[in-house]
Amino acid sequence: MGRLLALLATIVLFAGCGGHDVSGPMAPESAAVSMPGFSFTPFTTTIVVGETVTYDFPAESHNVIFAKVTGAPADIQETTNQKVTRSFLTAGTFPYDCTIHPGMSAVVVVR
Numbered sequence: 415m416g417r418l419l420a421l422l423a424t425i426v427l428f429a430g431c432g433g434h435d436v437s438g439p440m441a442p443e444s445a446a447v448s449m450p451g452f453s454f455t456p457f458t459t460t461i462v463v464g465e466t467v468t469y470d471f472p473a474e475s476h477n478v479i480f481a482k483v484t485g486a487p488a489d490i491q492e493t494t495n496q497k498v499t500r501s502f503l504t505a506g507t508f509p510y511d512c513t514i515h516p517g518m519s520a521v522v523v524v525r
């Protein structure tokens with residue numbers, strides 16, 4: 415049983431990281447979104463199932479609130495000067511907004 419779990423964990427690791435070296439507990443960054451001014455850049459981030467998006471919050475305070483779509487990750491509350499990563503484990507289109515700044519919206523497409 416332990417061996418089976420170890421094997422499954424290995425398969426998940428390899429499937430999830432696209433062959434990159436996994437040297438620590440942090441998942442590799444597969445896409446990044448920055449927030450210059452009051453916009454998410456890029457507007458559309460396209461990844462595959464199991465990949466991550468890292469949100470790079472600047473000094474200006476923003477949040478990331480996902481539309482209530484099945485498979486959407488947890489929201490990110492108001493954050494500054496920090497990187498926050500979310501994993502996407504379900505294929506779909508996941509719009510999100512910064513509710514602090516009206517019109518500050520973007521989308522993650524998971525294939």
Ligand SMILES: [Cu+2]
Pocket residue numbers: 452475476477512513514515518
């Ligand atoms: Cu904002």
